[in-house]
Amino acid sequence: MRPRLWLLLAAQLTVLHGNSVLQQTPAYIKVQTNKMVMLSCEAKISLSNMRIYWLRQRQAPSSDSHHEFLALWDSAKGTIHGEEVEQEKIAVFRDASRFILNLTSVKPEDSGIYFCMIVGSPELTFGKGTQLSVVDFLPTTAQPTKKSTLKKRVCRLPRPETQKGPLCSPITLGLLVAGVLVLLVSLGVAIHLCCRRRRARLRFMKQLYK
Numbered sequence: 001m002r003p004r005l006w007l008l009l010a011a012q013l014t015v016l017h018g019n020s021v022l023q024q025t026p027a028y029i030k031v032q033t034n035k036m037v038m039l040s041c042e043a044k045i046s047l048s049n050m051r052i053y054w055l056r057q058r059q060a061p062s063s064d065s066h067h068e069f070l071a072l073w074d075s076a077k078g079t080i081h082g083e084e085v086e087q088e089k090i091a092v093f094r095d096a097s098r099f100i101l102n103l104t105s106v107k108p109e110d111s112g113i114y115f116c117m118i119v120g121s122p123e124l125t126f127g128k129g130t131q132l133s134v135v136d137f138l139p140t141t142a143q144p145t146k147k148s149t150l151k152k153r154v155c156r157l158p159r160p161e162t163q164k165g166p167l168c169s170p171i172t173l174g175l176l177v178a179g180v181l182v183l184l185v186s187l188g189v190a191i192h193l194c195c196r197r198r199r200a201r202l203r204f205m206k207q208l209y210k
Contacts, residue, residue: 021045022116022127030133031106039101039130041116049075052099053117054092057129067115073099108134 023042031037041052051074055067069082073092081087091102099116111134116127 021125022118024114024116024127024130026130027128028131028133030135030138032138033107033134033136034105036102036104037106037132039103039114039132041099041101041127043097043099043118050118051075052092052094053119054101055115055117056112057115058112070114071101103132106132106134108136110134 021044023044025040025042029037029039039054041054043052051072053072054070056070057067068085070085071079071081071090071092073094074080079090079092081090089104089106093100093102101114101116103110111132113129113131115129118125
């Protein structure tokens with residue numbers, strides 16, 4: 001680009017605000033060092049033969065800060081890089097009406113505000129910009145602490161244990177058998193005595209009536 005045009009760009013960037021014709025997303029992004037980032041610029045007008053420029057303003061801008069020309073997308077030539085730009089880190093490609101700036105292996109010095117722009121006749125149209133912050137470590141979000149809930153204790157009555165196995169021990173069983181035998185013997189003796197008494201009575205009756 002000619003120096004005269006760059007002076008015009010610097011002057012226009014200080015007074016112009018973002019235009020809805022070029023919509024940039026996201027508005028802010030934070031990435032870790034050595035990662036890749038993609039910035040989008042969607043054109044709401046027909047850009048069949050136009051060029052899309054990508055510029056960067058370093059962070060902490062001051063009165064003497066300037067905008068760097070990074071690259072542009074041309075329908076015939078593709079990506080055209082600016083001077084003193086690491087070409088292997090920057091690429092621009094088109095996806096329908098979206099123009100993507102692809103940055104690889106980003107460093108903290110790549111932080112800044114990135115603008116897409118189209119050059120009209122005679123006006124310049126800018127996007128609202130995307131602020132890129134490159135950090136060595138991404139902040140971790142603290143997990144919310146879970147409140148410990150006291151569990152209610154439920155008093156349960158002990159269940160009666162069901163007795164397994166034989167109900168009687170061998171000693172008890174033996175006593176039961178012995179008791180049954182004694183009853184049988186007693187019953188037998190009682191029957192025998194009753195029979196003897198009956199016989200004796202019959203004999204006495206016979207002798208009485210003779």
